[in-house]
Amino acid sequence: MLELNNSDKPKIEYPCDWKYKIIGDNVDNMLAAVKYAADGLKHEVTPSNISKKGKYYSLNVTVHVPNEEKRNEIYKTLEENKSIKFVF
Secondary structure, three states: OEEOOOOOOOEEOOOEEEEEEEEEOOHHHHHHHHHHHOOOOOEEEEEEEEOOOOOOEEEEEEEEEOOHHHHHHHHHHHHHOOOEEEEO
16 A cells, blocks of 8 residues: 655555544534545545544544545545644
8 A cells, every 4th residue: 555665755556545534623514525525435434532622523534545636636625624624
């Protein structure tokens, strides 16, 4: 899947499962954003954490991505969603 070499950029073999962690303030909207971003692709969402005051939620998202372009597109789509504050 991930192979390190002497270049600055790791070599990733596609298709592969790619993991994102998202943090946001509305779980339902976050789940809808994942469904939209990963439309037609096999994906799984699991809970990760809730902030001490219960205002923010983090979710682990695994998507089976076919290529780098789609992996980056998913990241950008998640990042642009107003309910999602951070994407890692």
